[in-house]
Amino acid sequence: MALVCFNLICIGLLWASSYIDEINMINNGYKDKSSITFRVDNVTKLAPTRHKYILFQYDPEMPKIKHIVLNREIKLPPITKIIDYDINDLNQNFAIIGTEAELNDVPEGYRIIGYFNTPNSYLLNSEVWLISRNFDINHGREFTINAPNHDEKSIINQVFKDSQYNMINTEQRGSYLLFSNRLLSLVIQLCIVLTFIILVMISIVRISREKYMIRVMHLYGCTVGTIFRIVFSYILIPYLMLSALIIIMSLLFQTYIHPLWSWVWISQSIYIFGSITFCILIIITMQIVTTISQKGGKRF
């Protein structure tokens, strides 16, 4: 039970970390810390890919006007819609603008469907996002790509495979620049490490309680394999099942209740649960080996 409680704390911390990242991303003009900015001078069309991404295309002289390419379903920043419109239906050109943006910056043929509801993002508040089906290099030669799975580099290689691109090392803005904000992420990471250590400690304590049982089984004549299988089945299987339940609940939470930009917090949780399972396996093995090799035991 304690293991599951700390698993929940761990996944809660990972979610908090992703949530803060999303706030920072909105304050940074919806550019994640892993986003990549690059320049392409000659491209006629974007090659298709199965990866999810949002691509900003703009003229560096007028960075507030951005042409947006959305690949597959992408979560957009909070928007107050003025027209009920399906963003994924690209039969019409439409625009989303910031509350401080210039209306004159919206070209003819684009319908304003809503305003960014991002009161803390001075960048989004002054931007104009133009979303259309047609890609035209004349809209701007500078691009920024953002991918929820943080695989921006491989997406660029697929989408711009026939073009030469030059990376631009840009600086982050908004709350990313606040030292206190970065320290908070560090606090959360340290808490995750601490929780991981406690999970290992709980596992050691929990498994060490089984040493008498292991000795009895050994004295009874069970082979190491059988002992391992028995201990594994009543310690690890419940843990694995409850962890799987937590992951399923997280997936439902992410899909239906509060979707975040990135799914990385779930993949990191799976990674941590996997590492704990691996640690438990090692601890069980060590416990069995040390218990059966202790003097005084006699195998019949």
Added chain:
Amino acid sequence: MKIFWILFKQNIVFNIISILSALIFSLLILVLVVNVHQSKIEIDSVSHFKDKNLYKISDNLYNEKETEFFSKSDSNSILNRFANSLANSSEFLYYNANWQPVEVSAFKGDIQFDAYYETGNNRAEYEYNNKKYRNIKSMQLSSNVFEMNNVTLSSGEFFSDNDYFYDEKREDLPVILGSDYSEVYKLGDRLDILYYQKSFTGTVIGFLTPNQTIMTSLDPQLVLNRYIVIPALFFDQSFSFHNEDVSANPIFFKASLLSRINGNLISELSPLEIRNSLDAIKRTTGFTDFSVIGAKGTAINTIIKMTETNKSILYIGIFVSFVIIVLVSLVSMLFATRKNVDTYKVMLISGSNENHIYKIVGSQTLLIHLIVTIVPSLFLFSLINNSFDLLTNYLSYSLFASLFMTLTSVIIAKICFMKVDIIQQLKG
């Protein structure tokens, strides 16, 4: 001490994990203390701009007007009088944060320091006086820009008051470099700089801490990491603009004065009151070719709101983290005490009493927490400048946390012993 060593040897792996968790606990307290301190600095920094109006002065000197104005023999003196009156006004704060690239010869940095790197319009290196120059990002700042934005240095020193004054035939220019320069130049290095086509020898006197930002009329959150910061030069009221230096470098003087008058006004005054106040300066100085425009007040207000929201998130985060840390530490302590119950039983057989064991448990916790506090303290002392206040804060919070953990460990030990039927166990 011997008893601690015996207890430690009972379960080395488990005790090492306990020490590790105490170390992380202590690091977390450090980060929390630093974070609260930092958040106060950030809020303090934006609070200078809170509820203030920001105006920008823009000269109307272009085309014929410019030619006509500068055809007067005392044009530079008029501009200088106007600039100095603005700077000396008590009704508003005159704030100069001027974006103007400088040319640097034999520049050691890479392409990202170039003035137009981000817009893809980098200008090629060019030759002037047998030297090759590159256009590098630079900001010219008045002293109040550093104060208003709480700009901090990682090493070196700020400009002195004299550094802002231009003397006749001045050739040296102190420079403060952004944090990205820390691997490129070092304190005391000299840079050959062309500033408005006048040659200066720049001396590196300081480096900014990473991610220092300032509010400017062009960009409400200008990041200084890649910038060469030089003082916004001004000329004393008695400075004569009829000398050899001025005739040899007319562009430098004209551009310096124009950039000086195109600054920002920060005030609580309304646009009408500002206009009245500037009318008085117009009359006394004789300079009238300018207009006042409202600068990006909304963007600045958004940044203030963002910083305040960040503080709220931070405090919630700190509170939740602290609860988790205490919870986790209590669990780890509970396990450690339970693990040592067998040893405590042996101690009871050997003539010890329960109170003595509680004292050992408490002292052990206190000792571990005090020892692990040394590591973050050293870290704090060596890495953060002017950290004496912060260190005192950290040590007092750590002491409080250590005492709390000590008390809790004794209570946990008592609960553990209550659950164990000691007499029965001692009987065997």
